[in-house]
Amino acid sequence: MAAIPEFAGNDYLGLASHPAMPDALAEGARKYSFSYKSSRSGLGWTSLHEEYERRTESFTSFTSSCILHTTYLGGAVYFAAIASLGVTDVVCDAMAHSNLQMGMRAAGLKSHTYKHLDTADLVQVMQNLKPGGKICIATDSVFGISGEIAPLPAIFETAKKYNAELLIDDAHGFGVFGKTGRGIVEHFSIPKEDRLTVLYTMTKAMGCDGGFLCGREELIKICRASAIINGGAIPSPPVANACLKMLNIFDSESWRRAKLFENRDKMLSILDRLSLPVVERAGSILCIAFKDADEAKKVSLKLLESGIRVPYFKYASEPRDNLLRIAARAVYSDSDLALLRTALSSCF
Ligand SMILES: Cc1ncc(COP(=O)(O)O)c(C=O)c1O
Incomplete structure (x- = not known):
């Protein structure tokens, strides 16, 4: 029986069923086994993980990246890291993805919302915050159900004006937006200043699993050493190998x-x-x-x-x-x- 066509899902480029995928998964398992076996700081980290993580940096042109077993933990990893650097408050779009909402609460940060996509309201909320505190602005780039695009140039300028950190969850922009598909940062030519951190996923346009956080070295180093990263899984070798292959196939196809x-x-x-x-x-x-x-x-x-x-x-x-x-x-x-x-x- 023929499968019913699905005009749904996130496999925007069809990479999830790429003919090279089964071999990439098998090759990762053959070389390094199926299981990640141990944490990042323990025996789990292989030369394959190292190669994959460095490739995410060259692919996105960020100085530092931290690969994640699941993108959903990206918010929690990031917010715990910026909390340790003294950030106390997060101002986020009212419809930000639940990984951001959950992550900021888990890190014990005070959360404030601005009206969905409304930069004037963002500025209002920023103005009402206690002066002197360290603040982070967080938003999805492309909202996963509606497809709406955050007004990122204005959000970036607001972050700059208030010297705030900025987290962009680019799950639905990565692989789709930008001249070469690098995502929303490329699309809007957002400068890769130190304040900018981007959460990328490999589960949507890239058709794989897991994701990664990119940003300045100081912050990403804290992420890599964090409890969430080391108390949990890293990408399994088959996944890491498939991700590496798909990033290369993305450019050649x-x-x-x-x-x-x-x-x-x-x-x-x-x-x-x-x-x-x-x-x-x-x-x-x-x-x-x-x-x-x-x-x-x-x-x-x-x-x-x-x-x-x-x-x-x-x-x-x-x-x-x-x-x-x-x-x-x-x-x-x-x-x-x-x-x-x-x-x-x-x-x-
Ligand atoms: C905006 C956004 N961020 C993060 C995630 C989590 O990504 P993953 O499914 O790769 O864990 C999703 C998943 O749907 C998403 O839509």
Whole structure:
């Protein structure tokens, strides 16, 4: 039975099912075993981990990187590190991803929110904070359900004005945005000043597992030596090897990004012909805002009956429940897109 096409998920470039993936995983296991065996500071760290971590630095042009077994712990690792450097307060977008919200609480930092995507409100919140304290601003770059893009140039300028740290969670920007796909920092030409730390994931456009934090050496060194990094797992050797391979394949197969954007534009024209309100058009997430949750659920079910899957679910960090998230991906063929057109047309 043929699989039902899924116009969903985060494997934007189709790298998760790349033909080189099984061999990359097997090679990592053959050379270093499946298990990471011990912590980063113990016997777990291999020359493969070293090579992978250094490659994340050259790939992103950051001086220092700390690889993570799971990106979800990135917020907790980062906030614990900046708390040890004297930061007391975090000001974050009201809809920031839950790994940031959880991470700042775990680090015992005081959390303040500004209205979603609203830089004027960010400035207001900054002005109201006690003078003299060390502050961090944190936000997603691309919001995972809506696809909305944070106004990062203005956020960066605000961080600079108040001499604040800045954490950008670029999970959905990495591999998609920027001239060479390096993500939102490249897209907006955000300067890599010491205040800037970026959380990257390998689980979305890169089709792998885990992620990494990039920033200035002083801070990243603290992350590498932290309790969360050393009390938990590092990427298993098969994962580290696959990540390393996919970062290289990403550059040698730039047609994947071209195909993603070609498909995205074709999908936008289908959605536009049906006059569907797309929240953000610039990336790979084409989210439709319906009247309410019932309408969004009904469309999702109707699409399934027509043979395509666009699951409706309520996302933890996203208060709006009327959104149906359609993902543009490089893997769709013209016949997949024709199926999408027919299925969507039957809903309205
Ligand atoms: C914005 C954002 N940050 C972090 C994560 C966590 O990434 P991972 O699934 O790679 O642990 C996600 C996952 O969905 C995400 O959407």
